[in-house]
Amino acid sequence: MTHIDQSANPGPWRRFTAAYAAFLSVLLAITVGLLIIPVSLQIFSRYTELIPSYIWTEEMARFMFIWTIMIGAMIGVRESTHFEVDLLPQMAPRGEAVARLLGRLGVLVAACIFVMAGIEFTRFAWRRTSELAELPLWYIHVAWPVTGVTWLVFLGELVLSDLKIIFGRA
Secondary structure (H helix, E strand, O other): OOOOOOOOOOOHHHHHHHHHHHHHHHHHHHHHHHHHHHHHHHHHHHHOOOOOOOOHHHHHHHHHHHHHHHHHHHHHHHOOOOOOOOOOOOOOHHHHHHHHHHHHHHHHHHHHHHHHHHHHHHHHHOOOEOOOOOOEOHHHHOHHHHHHHHHHHHHHHHHHHHHHHHOOOO
């Protein structure tokens, strides 16, 4: 459960995050669909003589797979389905909000690491290209800081909802 305040008149921030999450969901479906293309080419070229063996398809499949994972992780944080484990028994709403808030602190640490290390990771790849497809490597490396920033955006919304519950405003 997302635990996001679903009031009848959401503010601009909640409308933005909802639109961004919807965009990411569409993008996730597109990346999964596009991932099928290089993987299918790999399979058909390996087991048939119908098409030549393309070596760049393995690299493209890896690029798409990483982006698919990262986009799924972004959506998972907003929906509270990623990085969340139920260890405690059923509690009152305030107790659950406190437990979620403590868990979100761990996600916050991971998000900050993804942003800071991801920027350096992307900077490292800025002028490099992949060997086979000759794509700029920053196309794939930028997935880490984008994921971290997205987690921060969604965490802000989730933490605000938890704080409202804790302080009795929900």
